[in-house]
Amino acid sequence: MFRAVVIGTSYGGLDALKAIIPHLSKDFPLAVFVVLHIGDNKNDSFIRHLKKQSKVKIKEAEEKEEIKPGTVYFAPPNYHILIENDSTIALSADPKIHHSRPSIDVLFESAAWHFKNQLIGILLTGLNKDGALGIKEIQKYAGITIVEDPETAIATIMPASAIEIMKPDYILPLDQISKKIIELSELY
Numbered sequence: 001m002f003r004a005v006v007i008g009t010s011y012g013g014l015d016a017l018k019a020i021i022p023h024l025s026k027d028f029p030l031a032v033f034v035v036l037h038i039g040d041n042k043n044d045s046f047i048r049h050l051k052k053q054s055k056v057k058i059k060e061a062e063e064k065e066e067i068k069p070g071t072v073y074f075a076p077p078n079y080h081i082l083i084e085n086d087s088t089i090a091l092s093a094d095p096k097i098h099h100s101r102p103s104i105d106v107l108f109e110s111a112a113w114h115f116k117n118q119l120i121g122i123l124l125t126g127l128n129k130d131g132a133l134g135i136k137e138i139q140k141y142a143g144i145t146i147v148e149d150p151e152t153a154i155a156t157i158m159p160a161s162a163i164e165i166m167k168p169d170y171i172l173p174l175d176q177i178s179k180k181i182i183e184l185s186e187l188y
Contacts, residue, residue, distance in 0.1 A: 002144070002185060003118040004067070004083075005030050006111045008104030008134065010037035010126030012154025014046060016174055017124075018053065021072060023178035026055040030120075030185050032072040033061070033081060033111065035104045037126065047074060065089045075102035082110040098130035108134025112141040119143035120184055122177065126158025136166045144184060146170045146177060 009016050013036045024032070038046075051058050054072075061073040067087045075081035079091040080102050090110075097103035104123070108131060111119055121138035123131045125148060139145045145168040150156040152173040162168065172180060 001118060002030055002120055002187065003069070004111060004115050005032045005120045005122065005181060005185075006108055006138070007032065007034045007122045007124065008108060008126070008131040008158075009035070009124035010100075010104075010128060010130065010155065010158055012125035013037065015154065016148070018050065019174050020122075020178045020181070021050055021056065021058070022053040023182065024054065024056040024072070025182075026070070028056050028070050028182075028185060031067045031069050032056070033075070033083070033107055034072060035075045035081065035102045035107050035131075037100050037102075037104075037128075037130070038077060061089045061091065063089065063091045075107065077102075080106040082106060083114040084110075085114065087114075098128050100128070100130050104131035105134035109137045112137040112143060115141075115143065117142035120146065120181065122146045122148075122181070123159055123162050124148045124174070124177075125153035125155045127155045128157060129161040131158055132161040132165055135162050135168070139166055139168070144169050146172060146180060148177065149173045
């Protein structure tokens with residue numbers, strides 16, 4: 001039984017997320033955490049836009065917030081997002097990793113340690129190597145790993161970096177990822 005999904009993306013990620021999140025139903029049973037590299041820009045306008053297209057609850061993560069299924073939590077700009085042992089969210093202003101804060105690796109690693117084999121990790125389009133070590137950590141803890149096929153990614157560096165250092169459970173074109181998430185979420 002899965003409890004959570006983590007998604008990491010960078011350049012091209014706005015379009016990639018619009019191809020995935022609107023397909024999740026109102027009663028989607030898992031919590032979803034997203035790191036989107038958007039620099040110092042705010043998530044507000046993108047979250048508002050995504051809410052109009054989606055049935056699932058979408059919000060920016062808050063410090064010490066209790067994790068709830070059926071909610072998509074976006075990492076706030078300039079904060080790493082971590083999953084705590086008490087199933088709450090922690091935000092950190094620690095130094096950038098791979099020139100990024102929030103860092104995909106930070107989220108993926110903390111989620112792997114917390115959810116172990118009850119986690120689905122997804123790495124999408126992007127221009128740096130952030131997320132490759134984190135998705136490998138998810139696999140180490142027996143979570144399911146999905147990497148966007150570099151052939152369909154707007155920016156290939158991020159997914160290709162993961163494929164270089166590990167063998168993901170699934171390498172899928174963007175248009176098949178939401179279907180796979182839904183399929184896996186139904187495996188109770």
